[in-house]
Amino acid sequence: MYHYSPEDSKFLVERVDQFEKQLNRHLAGDLDEAKFRSLRLRNGLYMELHAHMLRVAIPYGTLNSSQLRALADVADKYDRGFGHFTTRQNIQFNWIELPEIANLLRELSDVGLHAIQTSGKATRNITADPLSGLTEGEIEDARPYCELIRRWFNLHPEFSWLPGKFKIAINGAKLDETALRIHDLGLRLVRNSKGELGFSVFVGGGLGAAAMVGPETASFVALDDILSYLESAMRIYNLKGRRDHQKRLRIKFLVRELGADEYSRLVDEDWQQTKDDPELKLNLAELEELKKDFALPIKPINLNGFEEKVDFNYSIWKKNNVRSHKVPGYSIVNISLTKLGAAPGDATSEQMRILADLAEEYSESELRTTKRQTIVFPYVRKDQVFDLWQSLEKYGLASPHQGTLAQIVACPGGDYCDLSKAVSIPIATRVQQRFDDMDKLLDIGDLNINISGCENSCAHHHVADIGLLGMQKNGEEYYQITLAGETLHETNIGKKLGPSVSGDVVVDAVEEIVNVYLDNREEEERFTDVFKRIGIKPFKEKVYE
């Protein structure tokens, strides 16, 4: 597993030292709130409804056991004993006292963790497929590229004060677990007709009030040219992006207003001036070194004669939570943190320590986090999956919800977030209670429900099979329903079903939608395929009849 070098660790400490000085000036009244806000956000610190919230990066979603234990310590020492795994491979702590932030960040830097650029108008944490390196058919493990590009835009002198936040995802797999086309910039690893490796680039995707699928701005950028291309893409945004309208800051508005062709032309024009600059070439030697650090720590094993245990509950859990691994003899295990009444993605410090210990015992001390707010153990021997399940059962972590409707993605919502227009977690709980029958869940199969409390769309409701968006109408909480959003096979924004429905009946509406799906499904047909075949009308009729 990749570890920061001593010089990288020193950089993290230097960043904390700098932020501590800024914080002290602010607390002494020498740095006004507006400027401090801009600076604290670039260090991952938000002011939320009740306290400060800190967002810590989990680069490309990969953690080791020591890092997870350090996060558990932070949860106990500086929060109220829990953390929240987000949809973008970060973890958030919601009860941080401002004067303690520097000590907290120093403790994280000891294990190579940080909160640099996890917020603010700069390049955010770069996300990757949580199964990077693990599945068949992958073009390449995206994580070494994530790391090189993350570094390049870390306190970049030219691009640290952009018009808006800038989220990048990189995918090297066949299926798109990263949802790269709803990012400000998405990179897909591809091979050209000569078999050379490079990237397709998609710019201007995004969710929120104006959800957009990012158009392709370059079909193939050679590996060593990617940094200069990214700089040009950001330079055009930095100079021409909307800074005059708070709701049009993101690059998607620039791309829409200029048109994708014109934006691409401007980027290309700038890029032609820089692409041959040797200083901007991706360091291929460093890339090869990084690939060694990210190499899988396992080798094929022969399990001839191994017989799987027979247990009803185990078999249900295994069906939903365990995937095949490209390395013979191994499995990929998905662990759901879903619990009734708790925010999806929430984990207590005790759970974090248990997961850290179990990862040490069963998964080469490595864990991954996913946009569905689950934890992945990437290297579990097939003959140890049953033992792992038993341990998870013992600690209440063997929820078999992965890949079922009950694995709901929800933002913290009105219970915690001051931007939210409506609650999310109580709605998720009510949906889970309504579908509290494993046979029914198994029958429904893989169906995503995502719930966002406001247009900021932190729960990615636009790209769920069933998306719920919280809003206010005459002082009451309502939910707009969108259907058939997806990113895995292709990227589509969900279609609005009709007028928003009140919080009192939204769970009934969800049930009606699921029933229409089940009534019309042919064999193993996915929700989005049924929707494409029968259209929106049958869903509309049932919900609004």
Added chain:
Amino acid sequence: MSDILEPKSIVNKANENIELVEFDEFINNINKYETLGVGVIIQPSDDIILLKDSLYFIELVILDFNNFDDGRGYSQAYFLSKRWGFKGEIIGINAHLDQLQFMLRSGVTSYELLEDYKGFNEEDYSNGFSICYQAAANNSGLKQKY
């Protein structure tokens, strides 16, 4: 690799007598200023590209960093310094202590801080790091890892 420019931290006294003109005035009267050797004052919204062909007779450029959240000045400094190799001074005015590191690395060669920052140690904010992860106009004093 571009020349490394050391920040001078104060506006060069040798430039005190140079006539300064606003960007629009300069662009609309380029011929008038060609023989005078002027300094041009650029606002974040000004299109720096329009200066490219006139750089040979511009003595210095002043970039205004007053708006804390407006990052266009960093790209303007980049164009002048790294892309076009402008040899005159690139002066950041209305500068913020907490942004010195970004200004200097983008190519600003001297600066004047806003009054609010008097009494604070500039060194703390311009040289707080030992390493950098990307090429830039000025990486002096930093170990380069990329």
